[in-house]
Amino acid sequence: MFLCPRIFLINLLITLIVSGLFFSPFLFYKTVQASQTSVIITVTAAAVCGNGAKEWGESCDPPDFNGETCVSLGYGGGGTLKCYIDCTFNVTECSATPSTVPVAGGGGGYTPPSSILVLQGITSPGAIITILKDGEIFIVGQEADSSGNFEMRIFDISAGVHTFSFRVKDKENRESVAFSVTFTLSEAMTTTISGIFLPPTVGLKGNVLKGETAPQSEVSISISSAGKEVVKNTKAKIDGTWSYDLGNANLQEKTLYIIKAKASSPDGLMSAFSQSLEFYFKKAILGVPEVPEVPKVPGIPADLNGDGKVNLIDFSILLYWWGKNKPGVDLNNDGVVGLRDFSIMMYYWTG
Amino acid sequence: MMRKLLFIFVLLFLPHFTQAAILYLAPDKGEYHQGDTFIMAIRIDAEGECINAVQADLKFPQEVLSAVDFSQGGSILNFWAAPPVIDENQGLISFSGGSAGGYCGKIPGDPGESNILGKIIFSARGGSAFGGKAKVEFLETSQVLLNDGLGTSAKLSSKGSTLTILPGVSSTPKQEWQEELAKDSTPPEIFKIEINQVSSAFNGKYFIIFFTTDRQTGLDYYEVKEGERDWVKTAGPYVLKDQGLRSIIKVRAVDKAGNHITVEQLPQNKPLPYKYFIAVAVLILIIGGIILFFVRRNRLNHE
Numbered sequence: 208m209f210l211c212p213r214i215f216l217i218n219l220l221i222t223l224i225v226s227g228l229f230f231s232p233f234l235f236y237k238t239v240q241a242s243q244t245s246v247i248i249t250v251t252a253a254a255v256c257g258n259g260a261k262e263w264g265e266s267c268d269p270p271d272f273n274g275e276t277c278v279s280l281g282y283g284g285g286g287t288l289k290c291y292i293d294c295t296f297n298v299t300e301c302s303a304t305p306s307t308v309p310v311a312g313g314g315g316g317y318t319p320p321s322s323i324l325v326l327q328g329i330t331s332p333g334a335i336i337t338i339l340k341d342g343e344i345f346i347v348g349q350e351a352d353s354s355g356n357f358e359m360r361i362f363d364i365s366a367g368v369h370t371f372s373f374r375v376k377d378k379e380n381r382e383s384v385a386f387s388v389t390f391t392l393s394e395a396m397t398t399t400i401s402g403i404f405l406p407p408t409v410g411l412k413g414n415v416l417k418g419e420t421a422p423q424s425e426v427s428i429s430i431s432s433a434g435k436e437v438v439k440n441t442k443a444k445i446d447g448t449w450s451y452d453l454g455n456a457n458l459q460e461k462t463l464y465i466i467k468a469k470a471s472s473p474d475g476l477m478s479a480f481s482q483s484l485e486f487y488f489k490k491a492i493l494g495v496p497e498v499p500e501v502p503k504v505p506g507i508p509a510d511l512n513g514d515g516k517v518n519l520i521d522f523s524i525l526l527y528w529w530g531k532n533k534p535g536v537d538l539n540n541d542g543v544v545g546l547r548d549f550s551i552m553m554y555y556w557t558g
Numbered sequence: 559m560m561r562k563l564l565f566i567f568v569l570l571f572l573p574h575f576t577q578a579a580i581l582y583l584a585p586d587k588g589e590y591h592q593g594d595t596f597i598m599a600i601r602i603d604a605e606g607e608c609i610n611a612v613q614a615d616l617k618f619p620q621e622v623l624s625a626v627d628f629s630q631g632g633s634i635l636n637f638w639a640a641p642p643v644i645d646e647n648q649g650l651i652s653f654s655g656g657s658a659g660g661y662c663g664k665i666p667g668d669p670g671e672s673n674i675l676g677k678i679i680f681s682a683r684g685g686s687a688f689g690g691k692a693k694v695e696f697l698e699t700s701q702v703l704l705n706d707g708l709g710t711s712a713k714l715s716s717k718g719s720t721l722t723i724l725p726g727v728s729s730t731p732k733q734e735w736q737e738e739l740a741k742d743s744t745p746p747e748i749f750k751i752e753i754n755q756v757s758s759a760f761n762g763k764y765f766i767i768f769f770t771t772d773r774q775t776g777l778d779y780y781e782v783k784e785g786e787r788d789w790v791k792t793a794g795p796y797v798l799k800d801q802g803l804r805s806i807i808k809v810r811a812v813d814k815a816g817n818h819i820t821v822e823q824l825p826q827n828k829p830l831p832y833k834y835f836i837a838v839a840v841l842i843l844i845i846g847g848i849i850l851f852f853v854r855r856n857r858l859n860h861e
Contacts, residue, residue, distance in 0.1 A: 247665075247666075248667035339658065341658075342637060343769075365773060366773070367773030368670065370634065372658065372659030385659040387608075387660045387661065389634050389661050389672050390668045390672050391668055391670025391671070391672045393669050396669075398669075400665075479608075511758065519752070519767045520752075520756070523759065524758060527795070529640075535758070546611055546613050548709065549611050549637075549639045550611035550703035550705075550709040551707055551708065553660070554706065
């Protein structure tokens, strides 16, 4: 009789621990991993003005002034720095003319905090990232750090559905295919898009497939021909570079292969596939010099005005010839400028 | 019994085929009274594919329903190759649009559904002609293309919507669209005007491009004004009337609720100064005078 309550308690404890372990991820994390890639969206309350803690999007939230004073804001004469009700600095009691006034004054009515977007992800170390927002160039030249990580915080962005497209240029000037995420940005909330793993860059030098991705990632190479697919694997070095000799893949000569690659990081993040490359295998002959690498930036089929970009100008030209036969604008050569040409243009869009 | 077991077995052990992209309507069913105005969203489920272009052709019974408007607000499509067209006589709605960089489906954790292509605003006419039922369906000409740089068609299936139109007018008629319009006080997003000239289009003339979105009720139209000329409604690229580029160009984007934003582009070339006109006039007078002088002298010589 004495043992029964103990056994019951032990059972209860084990049940609680097991169920706790099982359910805790669902209780504490509202985020779920996407099936194909590792992109995760986390939506949290944006800065709450009036909670006494300065958060993103706020200049101050008394008593938290983030260490700022009248002097640090450029008011040499000092004075008392205050905070408006909308959590922006009130410099009316600061003296001496400042060199710059960081925040417009105002006060009065309550302004809801703006939506904040945080983009976090990985790519190859030192890669240059270009971001398009809804088809327009938004951020250019953001560089990934030496570990391939990047983070961007964007303030004052309108709520609603947005598509963000990412492209990278690696150290060898190879460009990746665009990777896009579409999501709804909630008003007055902080939306964090994390787990963005940009597709690896790829290029061919003779029979060697080369590219860059996040350091020490597993690179999975898909080689397909006539509906049959072979997958080969390699690993990226610490600097993010990777290569695979297609001579080791038992390929046949005079056969067209379509090759693309994707990567999984040591942290378990999955990238989408790179662009596809067409490849004819040719056995290496001793004494014959190596074939130069395929042009780093291949001609863009949808660049109709030849300015190196695919943007609204090219779209205007496409619309002008819509439904007509116009070689050069009829990108798939089916005799009419239509939806398929438009689709090809959307694929190559650079903004 | 064996048949039932076989059926269950087949259901359980059939291989999992990759699903096609799905175009569908929301709501897929509903009851409305005559005079009700309601919103039907056209949505897409990419089913794991990345797509970038959609052509949607829909049929609705025009005797029962009236398509009063189409909203691009909240659409995942950035660019409209063929803006939405409503044919009330035939009961047809069609549009083609695309998403630059592609659309790869909803990301788990997304607070919104983020898969709207557009919204049709229907008004219920009455229910007698079709026994109170109204089917809105996608036509087989609809297509979705993969974001693969080749224009490959995605496998596609579609789900329409079946509505019941009840007789009589409701005591509280649904006015979903009017409510949306009333809520929208935000103008379209700010944008810029770009002047261009290419030899391959617009007969080599200067044209302007501009592009914006309205995330609430959607963009309705653009208007262009060159200098002192009247406002001209336009849907897209606009060939300038002043090919000398000496006029201020204004473009106004207006949303469905009537909110608007106007942007301005200063002239690339300075307007011709008055001195120029005076100099030209004096030159013409002098040349005219000289010609007249020689003509008269010739006549006098002949006489």
